[in-house]
Amino acid sequence: MEARTGTGTGALDRDKLFAARLHAARVRPYLATALFALHTVESRRVPTMAVDRHWRCYVSPGFVDRTPVEMLAGVWVHEVSHLLRDHHGRGDRLARELGLTGPAERLRMNIAADCEINDDVYGHGLLPPAGAVRPDSLQLPEGQLMEEYVRRIRLEGNAAALAWLDCGSGADGLERDWDLGPDGAHGLSRQEQDAVRFRVAQGITGRPGSAPESWQRWAEEAFHPPQPWRELLGAAVRSAASGSGAGEDYSYGRPSRRSAGLPGVVLPSLRRRPPRVSVIIDTSGSVSDAELGSALLEVAAITRAVGGRRDLVTVLPCDAAARLVHPLCRAEGIPLVGGGGTDLRTGFARALRIEPRPDVIVVLTDGQTRWPAVRPSCRTVVGLFPREHSRRSWREEDPDYVPDAPPAWARVVTIG
Structure with a gap:
């Protein structure tokens, strides 16, 4: 990230270092809370400055001596950005996902994390140190995330010259032998780290326009972290399908054990069969083509949630009227006809008339609909397409109208 320097032999000039933090x-x-939450540790084993995942900042005395205050301020902002953006946690997840092991691959993550930060961190009072890694220096586009950069960076060419780079475990998740570790002094607990992130996000959203767009996006996600919605949707379907009464029926193929207590009487046993799922897709005019495409992807995820039995899943497109019920052969071949108003109550009524009746109804909608007044006889899961302005009017003739929230008897998962 920063210019390559020697480590020096003198004591750390804390006055200069803290003057740089104050300037930052x-x-x-909006980053002040995070900057002053860092605890500094003097270290001659780091090339410049580095952070660990416990919010300690390791500082080379020689680097401080040789670096102007305005550049040191930029390094402060750079290092705390690694921690605020959770590059250590994201690095760990990337390592598991891509099978990245060893220091060389972690260096690639460090470079990718620097590219995410450095495209807009400098300027307006912060000077970049010589050698700061920027996307254009590696012939990469600006404005991307660490996860995108790491797939495109190869440790050759310009990137090979960055072997000196080390922003610490706070940048890539790999612990160094000079880390003080979780039991060392002055580390922040996970709850304290979250509190710092929340305060920084408050500062950014409270003064819109004062922070770069990337920081504004980060603040939005800090308040509304993205859910693993596909996993949540699958879990909701599995939970509904495995609940008491779902997919259960009586069978004489295997007599009940209670028959032994009633001589001459054969009682049926309760057998669990694979659950049947009916998917109602909102095809009204307020649902975009992209959301309809996403709905078809969710149908595939729902099929996996019930063990891959496509014969047990039906799809029902619905706007203000229920359409044809489609057995699931290939999700991409289902015609999603509609485009009018929205009243998914007709879809519920049609789904409950399907024979055999479904054990679970899954509704994929933007929520601009009326809901059944009476709880259906089977479990219900609602997948909601998010709307940024949830309180604006949805009817031109009624400016005060706001659609009802999904009823309490439905399990709700936000999609996207």
Whole structure:
């Protein structure tokens, strides 16, 4: 990230280092809480400055001696950005996903994390140190995330010259032998780290326009973290399908054990069969083509949630009227006809008339509909397409109308 320097032999100039932190807080006031939450540790084993995942900042005395205050301020902002953006946690997840092991692959993550930060961190009072890694220096586009950059970076060419780079475990998740570790002094607990992130996000959203767009996006996600919605949807379907009464029926193929207590009487046993799922897809005009495409992907995920039995899943497109019920052969071949108003109550009524009746109804909608007044006889899961302005009017003739929230008897998962 920063310029390559020697480690020096003198004591750490804390006055200069803290003056640089104060300057960073003045020019980036929304990061002040995070900057002052870092505890500094003098270290001659780091090339410049580095952070660990416990919010300690390791500082080379020689680097401080040789670096102007305005550049040191930029390094402060850079290092705390690694921690705020959870590059250590994201690095661990990337390592598991892509099978990345060893220091060389972690260096690739460190470079990718620097590219995510450095495309807009400098300027307006912060000077970049010589050698700062930027996407254009590696012939990469700006504005992407660490996960996107790491797939495109190869440790050759310009990237090979960055072997000196080490922003610490806070940048890539790999612990160094100079880390103080979880039991060392002055580390922040996970709850304290979350509190710092929340305060920073408050500062950014409270003064819109004062932070770059990437930081504004980060603040939005800090308040509304993305859910693993596909896993949640699958879990909701599995939970509904495995609940008491779902997929259960009586069978004389295997007599009940209670028959032994009633001589001459044969009692049926309760057998569990694979659950049947009916998927109602909102095809009204307020649902975009992209959301309809996403709905078809969710149908495939729902099929996996019930063991891959496509013969047990039916799809029902619905706007203000229920359409044809389609057995699931290939999700991409289902015609999603509609485009009018929305009244999914007709879809519920049609789904409950299907023979054999479904054990679970899954509704994929933007929520601009009326809901059944009476709880259906089977379990219900609602997958909601998010709307940014949930309180604006949805009817031109009625400016005060706001659609009802899904009823309490439905399990709700936000999609996307």
